[in-house]
Amino acid sequence: MTLTLETPALLFSATSLILLAYTNRFLTIAQIIRNLKKNYDDNHNKSILLEIKNLNLRLTLIRYMQLFGVMCLFLSVFAMLLLYVNYSEFGIYLFGTSLFCLLISLGISFWEISISVNALRVHLKDLSDDVE
Template sequence: MTLSIETPALLFSATSLILLAYTNRFLTIAQIIRSLKKSYDEEESKLILLEIKNLNLRLTLIRYMQLFGVMCLFLSVFAMLLLFLGHQLTGIYLFGLSLLCLLISLGLSFWEISISVKALRLHLSDLNDKY
C-alpha cells in the first residue's frame, strides 16, 4: 500500500477552516459568559448560573475540539515528512491517526452544537404558546 505526499496535504485547508470556526465559537461563548457573569454579580439568579454552567461545558468541548483539530494538522504534517523521507508504512499510520483525530474533533463539534440547540430551544420554550 502506498500513499502520496499530497494526500495528507488535502487536510490543511479543511482543518485550518475548522480551527478558525472553533476559535470564533470559543470567542463568542467567552464574551457571553463574561456578560452573564456581570449579570449574575448584579442579580444572583439560578437561571443565569445554569446558563453559565452550560456554556462552561461548551467551552470545554471546544477546547477538546481544537486540541484534536490541531493534532490532526500536526499528524498530517508529520505523516508528510515521513512520506518524504521514504517511511511509507509509518506515514500511512500517522495519516490514519490524523484522520481519527479529525473524526473525534468533528464528533465533539456535533455534541457541542447539540447542546447549543437544546439550550436555545429551552430559552425559547416560553414563546411556543405565543405563535
C-alpha cells in the same frame, strides 16, 4: 497501498478552516459568559448560573475539539515528513491516526452543537409559553 505527499496536504485547508470556526465559537461563548457573569453580579438570578454551567461545558468541549483538530494537523504534517523521507508505511499509519483525530474532533463538535441547540430550545420554549 501507497500514499503521496499531496494526500495529507489536502487536510491543511479543511483543518485550518475548522480550527478557525472552533476559535470563533470559543470567542463568542467567552463573551456571552462575561456578559452573563456581569448580569449575575447585578441580579443574582439562579437561571443565569445554569446557563453559565452549560456554557462552561461547551467551552470544555471546544477545547477538546481544538485539541484533536490541532493533533490532526500535527500528525498530518508529520506523516508528510515521513513520506518525504521514504518511511511510507509509518506515514500511512500516522495519516490514518490524523484522520481519526479529525473524526473525534468533528464528533465532539456535533455534541457541542447539540447542547447549543437544546439550550436555545429552552429559551424558545420560554418565549412560546409567554405568547400562549
